[in-house]
Amino acid sequence: MNIPFLDLKAQYHSIKSEIDSAIQKTLENTAFVLGPEIENFEKEFAAFCGVKYAIAVNSGTAALHLALLSLGIKQGDEVITVPNTFIATAEAISHCGAIPVFCDISEETFNIDENLIESKITSRTKAIIPVHLYGNSCNMDKINEIAKKYNLFVIEDACQAHGAEYKNKRVGSLSNIAAFSFYPGKNLGCYGEGGIIVTNNSELADKCKLYRAHGENPKNTHNVIGYNYRLEGLQGAILRVKLKYLNQWNEQRRKNAEIYTKLLKDIVITPKISENNKSIFHVYSIRHKNRDKLREFLQLKGIATGIHYEKPIHFQKAYAFLNYKESDFPVAEKVTKEILSLPMYPELTESQIEYVCNSIKEFENLKF
Numbered sequence: 001m002n003i004p005f006l007d008l009k010a011q012y013h014s015i016k017s018e019i020d021s022a023i024q025k026t027l028e029n030t031a032f033v034l035g036p037e038i039e040n041f042e043k044e045f046a047a048f049c050g051v052k053y054a055i056a057v058n059s060g061t062a063a064l065h066l067a068l069l070s071l072g073i074k075q076g077d078e079v080i081t082v083p084n085t086f087i088a089t090a091e092a093i094s095h096c097g098a099i100p101v102f103c104d105i106s107e108e109t110f111n112i113d114e115n116l117i118e119s120k121i122t123s124r125t126k127a128i129i130p131v132h133l134y135g136n137s138c139n140m141d142k143i144n145e146i147a148k149k150y151n152l153f154v155i156e157d158a159c160q161a162h163g164a165e166y167k168n169k170r171v172g173s174l175s176n177i178a179a180f181s182f183y184p185g186k187n188l189g190c191y192g193e194g195g196i197i198v199t200n201n202s203e204l205a206d207k208c209k210l211y212r213a214h215g216e217n218p219k220n221t222h223n224v225i226g227y228n229y230r231l232e233g234l235q236g237a238i239l240r241v242k243l244k245y246l247n248q249w250n251e252q253r254r255k256n257a258e259i260y261t262k263l264l265k266d267i268v269i270t271p272k273i274s275e276n277n278k279s280i281f282h283v284y285s286i287r288h289k290n291r292d293k294l295r296e297f298l299q300l301k302g303i304a305t306g307i308h309y310e311k312p313i314h315f316q317k318a319y320a321f322l323n324y325k326e327s328d329f330p331v332a333e334k335v336t337k338e339i340l341s342l343p344m345y346p347e348l349t350e351s352q353i354e355y356v357c358n359s360i361k362e363f364e365n366l367k368f
């Protein structure tokens, strides 16, 4: 049996007629950049997150960058985040001229270890970016408490966590400002690049809007040196259709995760989700001491897997100048060698999950 890591085609076919007519409508009304579909989507996504404002942009990276700029993060500032995230989290900090300061993670959740944050704070620290990795919220109460104590901003990197909850509140509503990505494989993905910023703060929202489109307001008046981070109208039309299905898709992912966990819990280390959290399982990642061999074995069985992420950012050449060394982040470094992301999407069937789990059991029974 061949099981892809993602199946975007299956999802498209399940909503094809709605998507096709939304695209057709945009072709006819020619609102190709921003426009009414984007404005409506912004309102709908803000309501989905339980916040007042949403500003659509053309990637999650752009969303993080503008969120930081709107808070005034600048040259020489330090921003605390984790080394086991997509590099864009650190890049957005660097794009402001600031310095990413890494903090190790919890071995249970793979999210920032809030007990280590205070040890990373200096007089230059301005903000913390907790990353809700794999669609599972960080411990936001503790993070916000530290931020308050040291007068720091909190920016949620919710790029993997559309609809995830912490204490019955949606991520994106739990900090000063948050960023989401609509990269195609995300739980809410568009058909190209896309992202969005959400906040309850009108000043921050206005700044993000200004930076998004060349600092222009009103027309032909450029108030700041901005960017072209505008989202395409077609993506807005597509995202509006898909947003209606997101709760249902997230629920199906949770069901799939439950089946995986039930079948695998005695064989491998399965994800731990706190009682405070409702994960959306963007990624379902297990841990295994013999990860690389297991991955090869699954590949021979036709099962595609992923590793999120293969190399922590402090080991990437781009960030060598920060002079981190081996063992600086022992937990992140340890789990990186053991994590394996299994196929996960709403359309995955129970028999496909059983096949994956049986193949892992088969691997376990092999003698090396």
Ligand SMILES: Cc1ncc(COP(=O)(O)O)c(C=O)c1O
Pocket (backbone or CB within 6 Å): 059, 060, 061, 062, 085, 086, 088, 089, 131, 157, 159, 160, 180, 181, 182, 183, 194, 195
């Ligand atoms: C945690 C995290 N942060 C930031 C990003 C950047 O988003 P984008 O690829 O839309 O720029 C991603 C997307 O892969 C992500 O997973």
